[in-house]
Amino acid sequence: MNRFTEEVSTKLALIRNALSETEAQGVRLRGTDWFAWATAGASNTVLLTAETGVAEVLVTAGDAWVLTDEIEAQRFKDEELPNNFKVHVNPWADAAARESFVREVTHDGKVLSDRPIAHVEKRLPESLQLHKKVLMSSELERYREVGRKASEAMTEVLLAAKPTWTEYQLAGAGAEALWARGLHPALTLVAGDRRLPLYRHATATGESLGRQAMLVFCARGYGVYANLTRFVSFGKLPDKDAQLHQHVREIESLALAACQPETPLNQVYKTLEQAYHQHGYPQAIYQHHQGGTTGYLSREVVANPNTDESLKENMAMAWNPSLPGAKIEDTFVILEGGKLENLTFDPNWPSVEVEGRQRPVPVEVT
16 A cells, blocks of 8 residues: 555545544535545646645545546646545536535535535534644645746745846746646745835735845645745945844744744734743734644744644644834744744755754855
């Protein structure tokens, strides 16, 4: 049994436990996140911006299918799916045929879904939702690969960037570098020198970069997201900007130190809030979300004062504390004993040690 087949078998058992727990007859998984989770990293994505794809998973007590149409079926069989699944194909112009099949194999019983049809299906139980957020060893192995490739793409692009490039050019180069490594550029934010202090979510424009720039990736591979932010300075970084980046690193270090198994997310949020106050930026906590857990979504849960969900071993997270003109972000996983592993660390990117961890600094290109 190969590792993908073994992983899927484990997940099918978890899904069937949810069926038993809820006395349901079937589970339908439509979202790009849940499809990738259930299939050990296969993709149902065609349109990158869509939350659902061109296929879904259906699991009953006795069988597991991928439901798709005749446009997609052969490619899924040839290139995407582990052998745990049967493939049910409906005509592309007859979506009702799929619904009829679902009713037949579930005996018109209760059906659970990640994206339930209103008044027809029910939401997945919390127990199954937690399993998606806690990584198996095979998932973590794939996540390491995604993180490495995403960080290498980031380094390659920012070392090649020029101050005369437009923000569009930098975003495009970033997307190209991710695609070249087989990763989806789910998000590429760019801000040049003028826009850096103005906007936390700086979508790219036709402006030239100028003396410095920020590039942000949410890179998706095997369904999981590597989230990271880096800065380039063309010439020496001005002292006032270097100080901002230092403050952000110090603020982040307090949050990372708080990230231990069973720590509630709102406690990490409060740690960040206090750190901003201590550094003289009491309003910064309100000017951008601070991150949270990640995995099969760029953020599985965004931390806020009311998120009492706890961190777990083998759960991934990405925090992104920021100040006007400075930000820091990497994707970490909590290992056994509470040790943090940085999945998006690139040894070729300049870094400094902060509380025992290597953290990125803006690269200075001359």
